[in-house]
Amino acid sequence: MTADPRVKDVGEIRTEHLFDMxxxxxxxxPFGSGPFGRRVLFGAAGGTFDGPGLHGDVLPGGGDWALFDPDGTMALDVRLTLRTHDGALLHMTYGGRWVTPPEVREALANPDERLRIDPADYYFRTNPLFETGAEPYAWLNGTVCVGSGYLVEGGIAYKVCRVL
Known part of the structure; x- marks a missing residue:
């Protein structure tokens, strides 16, 4: 099969670090198993984000309305409110996938072992988007990001990069 002549080389997809959260x-x-899978709410109790030029707090009240497939894959549906160091509010939403191979599922379910699992042993990726009316951060309204998640004591952490 020959390549479609309409396909163009648009260059490599590049990213830069936005913040760690x-x-x-x-x-x-747990909502239980429904028509689309097993639904669980992981509610946000707070937190922090910090990066070059963008830092502040994760406000309580948001969360992840996660949906688990029968094979253990988690589909994320996250909505969070971030407050920057200078008081601006950022609405952050993201979907994503957390795919855990069968060989790490038992350890992830064990509170004594889950933090010892290397994040390289599972696939946990997100696609954050932002919405704000705060002028200094309006550039975020047109920014697409990618993130990589991992477990930490008391919650979850992400490295978030903006796609250039």
Whole structure:
């Protein structure tokens, strides 16, 4: 098969570090198994984000309305409110996937072992988007990001990069 002549080389996709974020979590709220899978709410209790030129707090009240497939894959549906160091509010949303191979599922379910698992042993990626009316951060409204997640004591953490 020959390549479609309309396909163009658009160059490499480049990213730059936006911030690291830690989200403290409330105890999970299981909705049970429904028509689309097993739904669980991981409510945000607070947290922080910090990066070059962008830092502040994760406000309580958001969370991840996660959906688990029968194979253990988690589809993320996250909504968070961030408050920058200078008081601006950022609405952050993201989907993503957390795919855990069968050989690490038992350890992830064990509170004594889960933090010892190398994040390279699972696939946890997100696609953050932002919305704000704060003029100094309006550039975020047109920015697409990618993130990589991992477990931390009391919650979850992410390295978030903006796509250039």
């Amino acid at each position: 830690v989200v403290d979590l409330n105890p999970r709220l």
